[in-house]
Amino acid sequence: MNLSLPDQNMHNSSEGCIEDDKPDVMLPCFRRNMYDEPLASYSNGSIISQLLRKTIHSKRALDENHFYLSSSTAADSGQEDQSSVSSKDSTVEAASPSGHISAGTSPDGEHPMTDHLQAKRARVENIIRVMAGSPNGKQHGDSERSDTEARDTREAREAYRENKRKQRLPQHQEHSSCSTKDEECHKLKEQLHSMQRLLRQLQEKFLQVYNQDDPEHNDRDETEIAVEHDTLAESTESRYIKSQNLQETLKQELSRAVNECVDRVFKKVSSTGLDLSPQPCMCSSPDMQMSAQSPQDQTEALSLVVRKPTVTPLSSVTPTVKRPYPVHQTPFQFNYSTPLHDSQILEHLLKYGPHSNFGGLPCMPPSMDRTSPDSVDLPWDTITMRSKVTSSHLSHHPRPSTLGAVTVDNLCLPHVKIECGDLQSMAERNPYMSLNISFHINDIEGLTPSHLKKAKLMFFYTRYPSSNVLKTFFPDVKFNRCITSQLIKWFSNFREFYYIQMEKFARQAIVDGISEVKDITVSRDSELFRALNMHYNKANDFHVPDRFLEVAEITLHEFYNAISSAKDSDPSWKKAIYKVICKLDSDVPEEFKTSSYL
DNA sequence: GCGTGGCCTG
DNA sequence: CAGGCCACGC
Numbered sequence: 214m215n216l217s218l219p220d221q222n223m224h225n226s227s228e229g230c231i232e233d234d235k236p237d238v239m240l241p242c243f244r245r246n247m248y249d250e251p252l253a254s255y256s257n258g259s260i261i262s263q264l265l266r267k268t269i270h271s272k273r274a275l276d277e278n279h280f281y282l283s284s285s286t287a288a289d290s291g292q293e294d295q296s297s298v299s300s301k302d303s304t305v306e307a308a309s310p311s312g313h314i315s316a317g318t319s320p321d322g323e324h325p326m327t328d329h330l331q332a333k334r335a336r337v338e339n340i341i342r343v344m345a346g347s348p349n350g351k352q353h354g355d356s357e358r359s360d361t362e363a364r365d366t367r368e369a370r371e372a373y374r375e376n377k378r379k380q381r382l383p384q385h386q387e388h389s390s391c392s393t394k395d396e397e398c399h400k401l402k403e404q405l406h407s408m409q410r411l412l413r414q415l416q417e418k419f420l421q422v423y424n425q426d427d428p429e430h431n432d433r434d435e436t437e438i439a440v441e442h443d444t445l446a447e448s449t450e451s452r453y454i455k456s457q458n459l460q461e462t463l464k465q466e467l468s469r470a471v472n473e474c475v476d477r478v479f480k481k482v483s484s485t486g487l488d489l490s491p492q493p494c495m496c497s498s499p500d501m502q503m504s505a506q507s508p509q510d511q512t513e514a515l516s517l518v519v520r521k522p523t524v525t526p527l528s529s530v531t532p533t534v535k536r537p538y539p540v541h542q543t544p545f546q547f548n549y550s551t552p553l554h555d556s557q558i559l560e561h562l563l564k565y566g567p568h569s570n571f572g573g574l575p576c577m578p579p580s581m582d583r584t585s586p587d588s589v590d591l592p593w594d595t596i597t598m599r600s601k602v603t604s605s606h607l608s609h610h611p612r613p614s615t616l617g618a619v620t621v622d623n624l625c626l627p628h629v630k631i632e633c634g635d636l637q638s639m640a641e642r643n644p645y646m647s648l649n650i651s652f653h654i655n656d657i658e659g660l661t662p663s664h665l666k667k668a669k670l671m672f673f674y675t676r677y678p679s680s681n682v683l684k685t686f687f688p689d690v691k692f693n694r695c696i697t698s699q700l701i702k703w704f705s706n707f708r709e710f711y712y713i714q715m716e717k718f719a720r721q722a723i724v725d726g727i728s729e730v731k732d733i734t735v736s737r738d739s740e741l742f743r744a745l746n747m748h749y750n751k752a753n754d755f756h757v758p759d760r761f762l763e764v765a766e767i768t769l770h771e772f773y774n775a776i777s778s779a780k781d782s783d784p785s786w787k788k789a790i791y792k793v794i795c796k797l798d799s800d801v802p803e804e805f806k807t808s809s810y811l
Numbered sequence: 812g813c814g815t816g817g818c819c820t821g
Numbered sequence: 822c823a824g825g826c827c828a829c830g831c
Contacts, residue, residue: 665822680814698814699823705816706822791817813831820825 660690660699668700669749671805672707673761675798686805707749712772712787714744715765719772730773735766764797 664687671678671686683700684692690700718741722733735741737757745765746757771790780786 677816694814701815702823709817787817815829815831816827817829818825818827821823 660687660696664690664700665703667805668703669707670755671801672704672711672749673755673757674801676704676708676711676764677795677798678704678801682801686801688806710748711745711768712790714741715768715772716776716787719769719776722769722773723777727773730770730777733766733769733773735762735769737762741765741769758799760799764794767797768794 667687675682678686680697680701683697684690687700690696719733727733742757742762742765746753750757768790771793775781775786775790780789
């Protein structure tokens with residue numbers, strides 16, 4: 214029954230995430246002295262700045278001699294940066310060192326970028342900004358509205374929120390819904406061509422920079438990237454942060470938006486005969502290209518994009534990254550996500566860069582070290598875009614016992630609500646960072662499937678465990694309000710199932726004509742027991758204590774008596790039964806106290 | 812106000 | 822199984 218060792222190290226490191234800076238366990242990419250940049254620096258206006266700066270920085274680390282001495286139009290860089298920043302990003306932009314400020318500034322501040330490269334970057338930036346200025350899709354607005362409209366009938370509060378949200382919707386979204394199909398197809402067509410053209414331009418610019426800079430290392434020097442494609446509009450961000458069910462909202466919004474976009478665009482485009490074959494991507498990653506070629510495979514929101522660790526890094530500037538992207542960070546969106554997939558990939562690549570967000574997050578598990586087992590044999594620049602495997606971290610995938618093999622699934626499944634735990638205030642101050650932190654915190658110190666299994670087995674002894682009991686028997690869990698509530702909720706769910714079964718079998722007994730309560734017994738051969746055992750002891754590798762059979766029988770009798778005496782007409786007729794059953798708890802065996810139990 | 816349990820829902 | 826909501830007790 215020893216399913217897994219407790220991830221003590223992970224818990225410890227998770228604490229460091231909040232308070233302790235532990236550079237000794239951090240990957241190079243997470244060290245502040247490498248890419249120490251505030252999150253806000255990855256604002257829309259300087260996507261390309263960030264990427265190029267890193268690329269150049271990487272190259273410089275490889276070969277200090279690869280500089281270009283020519284100068285050209287560097288002067289227009291700053292001007293463009295300031296003039297074309299969208300208003301919604303202006304706040305972040307103003308607070309960040311991005312844009313023209315970063316134009317000639319290398320991370321270490323010792324090697325000023327050449328004018329030549331500045332000019333190139335400025336041009337590419339301009340292209341990116343043109344892309345960013347593409348009209349916003351109306352699908353999201355529609356989907357968002359339909360989503361909320363479906364459930365705002367009950368709550369005046371919800372209706373109020375809905376109204377406010379509608380007021381914020383740009384007018385053109387309202388009008389666009391009235392467009393004819395022909396117009397939509399035409400616009401789509403134009404957009405596609407436009408974006409393809411822009412993408413080609415951008416690719417050319419990039420390749421130009423790369424090839425001129427270092428043709429020999431071109432294929433090896435591609436920036437490792439992680440991308441996310443979602444279609445959430447930034448306008449909904451604040452609502453999400455305040456939402457009480459961030460996780461569900463994100464998943465629903467993402468899934469629906471992506472599904473709608475994919476379905477719609479393929480339907481329309483197939484009728485127009487447009488060629489949707491992807492443009493050759495500058496990213497050589499097979500996974501990357503495949504994800505672009507098969508957008509229809511992504512029917513669920515990508516909760517995370519993972520870049521696998523690399524095997525033989527050329528230098529310390531090619532660190533490994535596994536990280537989730539908060540889904541709400543899309544700075545802009547396209548009308549039809551699918552044909553613009555490459556652009557979106559590029560956009561995210563450029564916006565977030567391969568090292569963003571982690572400057573202040575020294576909390577990644579040791580498994581992310583490049584020496585971890587799962588990094589072996591992975592090619593350079595492998596980019597894995599994984600769809601959301603499951604909506605819950607409680608998927609029955611046993612957590613690997615070795616720290617080096619912590620699965621992506623465990624890392625990519627957001628669970629913790631923003632308002633949970635100690636991160637709430639941080640979340641309010643910086644939603645970007647807080648989302649990331651929350652995801653990781655939960656991954657590191659959240660309850661695992663092993664914990665769930667253990668809890669189920671404990672249910673055979675105690676149906677109503679106190680918080681103290683839970684803390685005693687889950688010593689490897691770092692308790693906070695959230696974790697405690699979750700554990701309590703688990704037992705609440707266990708009880709719910711338990712009592713449902715009891716009522717069901719009690720009623721069945723009555724239907725079967727059993728007139729004497731003493732004729733009702735619960736043995737290991739009973740159907741009732743099988744049902745319960747299947748639920749709490751699915752693997753059937755645990756010997757259920759006899760006492761549980763006794764309690765089950767008592768419970769069944771209680772239900773039988775109550776139902777047969779028509780007490781179930783009282784809405785709260787079960788409460789009396791609960792009162793009886795809660796006194797039948799046994800002590801949980803000491804073995805359960807060890808963190809390695811199971 | 813907070814913790815907890817139950818009910819309902821997805 | 823989790824989230825929302827409500828009720829209850831402290």
